Amino acid sequence: MNRRSLLQGLSFSMLAAKLPGASSLYGQAEGPQAAPSRRIAANDRVNIGFIGPGSRGQELIRQLLRTPGVEIAAQCDVYEPRFAEVNEMVGKKVPAHRDYRELLQRKDIDAIFIATPPVFHASYAIAAMKSGRPVYCEKTIGFTQEDSQNVVDAVRKTGQVFQVGHQMRYASWIRDSIERVHQGEIGEPTQVYGYWHRSDNWRREAPNPSLEHLMNWRLYRESSGGLLEELGSHHIDIANWVFKERPQTILGASSIAVYHDGRTVGDNVQAVLGYSKGRRMFFSSITDNGLMADQLWIYGTEGSLQITLEDATFYKQTSKTITEASHSDVVQKGVATGASYSADSAMPYRGPGDRLQAKPGEDATLTACKSFVECVRSKQQPFANVEVGFGSAIACSTGRAAVYEERVAKIPQLPA
Numbered sequence: 001m002n003r004r005s006l007l008q009g010l011s012f013s014m015l016a017a018k019l020p021g022a023s024s025l026y027g028q029a030e031g032p033q034a035a036p037s038r039r040i041a042a043n044d045r046v047n048i049g050f051i052g053p054g055s056r057g058q059e060l061i062r063q064l065l066r067t068p069g070v071e072i073a074a075q076c077d078v079y080e081p082r083f084a085e086v087n088e089m090v091g092k093k094v095p096a097h098r099d100y101r102e103l104l105q106r107k108d109i110d111a112i113f114i115a116t117p118p119v120f121h122a123s124y125a126i127a128a129m130k131s132g133r134p135v136y137c138e139k140t141i142g143f144t145q146e147d148s149q150n151v152v153d154a155v156r157k158t159g160q161v162f163q164v165g166h167q168m169r170y171a172s173w174i175r176d177s178i179e180r181v182h183q184g185e186i187g188e189p190t191q192v193y194g195y196w197h198r199s200d201n202w203r204r205e206a207p208n209p210s211l212e213h214l215m216n217w218r219l220y221r222e223s224s225g226g227l228l229e230e231l232g233s234h235h236i237d238i239a240n241w242v243f244k245e246r247p248q249t250i251l252g253a254s255s256i257a258v259y260h261d262g263r264t265v266g267d268n269v270q271a272v273l274g275y276s277k278g279r280r281m282f283f284s285s286i287t288d289n290g291l292m293a294d295q296l297w298i299y300g301t302e303g304s305l306q307i308t309l310e311d312a313t314f315y316k317q318t319s320k321t322i323t324e325a326s327h328s329d330v331v332q333k334g335v336a337t338g339a340s341y342s343a344d345s346a347m348p349y350r351g352p353g354d355r356l357q358a359k360p361g362e363d364a365t366l367t368a369c370k371s372f373v374e375c376v377r378s379k380q381q382p383f384a385n386v387e388v389g390f391g392s393a394i395a396c397s398t399g400r401a402a403v404y405e406e407r408v409a410k411i412p413q414l415p416a
């Protein structure tokens, strides 16, 4: 799909074309006018400018309100009803702007949060960094390959603190269990399987038809990488973390199996990502059956790890050894070899696991927000830094074509 076809007859594209600074697919953002940012002392309040306080944005604001030393100082959205929602959460009238460039012009903003749809992430993040502000940007950091590279370049050039919204990296049970994987607890991890299955059509009620694409941007290819990007990016990031590298290839498939409602992204997706030494990540998302829910399995040569949103469990059984059958066994039960079916060897492992749990009241998004604010004060790059963001974003933007065309695509690597 080329830029011209994207811009023809697509209402989100028309909306995006009217808006400043959508993804490089829509043209680069206009250069921001630099507003000098102030020095933040250890005890100073950090004033946040928030761009895109929709569903995820409001969750981030909720957690920022629980973060000491933070003020929601300005907001920006193209959908005005958001302003009252934010004011109600914050408990006061937060200065509001319809254009992100006005927000960046303010002198009282120390850091920027971006939670718009992904087509705007790269341009807005780059403009914010150029204006002298650290950025917390929701995943994925770029919609196109070029976007993600541009964000990395901007961080390298400006030296700004940049954190991506991969909050799973801030969950204690996930961090601790992956550290144990890195220490060799399940041997060599060779496979990561991510399931994100739901029973939910992913559609939002639009107040009127003109708002369909603004509300349901996730359902249309011009504004969304579908389930691979919206859900799979988190799991791909976990695989990158486990394997300590970014994937080299992606093989994908997708279809509309249930929701024939005009959407152009699939309602299910499967992807296989290739890492060095033959290691693999498999991601599956379906939307008409939530049985598997959101979980990852990390399989190693000496054990397995299951990760969910509240715990992580190590299992030590890797495979079942099939012993040589005695003559009497053969007479009684038939011959069993590892190469053929046997109920004894083919039943799932149901033994005990070693479980790590979330701490009482722990919230990974809150930890991610607190950590970002600390990084803003100390000028340290966060754990979920721009290279982490690049790793999931580049796989997803490359994977889009692979999924739609059901083929393998080579994932570009990050130049040093």
Ligand SMILES: NC(=O)c1ccc[n+]([C@@H]2O[C@H](COP(=O)([O-])OP(=O)(O)OC[C@H]3O[C@@H](n4cnc5c(N)ncnc54)[C@H](O)[C@@H]3O)[C@@H](O)[C@H]2O)c1
Residues within 6 Å of the ligand: 019, 051, 052, 053, 054, 055, 056, 057, 076, 077, 078, 079, 082, 098, 100, 115, 116, 117, 118, 120, 138, 139, 140, 165, 166, 167, 214, 215, 230
């Ligand atoms: N980290 C996570 O777990 C997580 C969870 C959900 C969503 N997300 C990400 O957060 C982002 C937002 O998702 P969402 O579900 O909140 O979407 P949403 O549609 O609910 O919210 C997006 C908001 O951005 C506003 N907006 C759109 N274009 C804008 C523009 N040009 N300038 C300013 N505001 C604009 C919309 O009006 C809306 O209020 C996406 O990138 C998504 O992938 C991350």
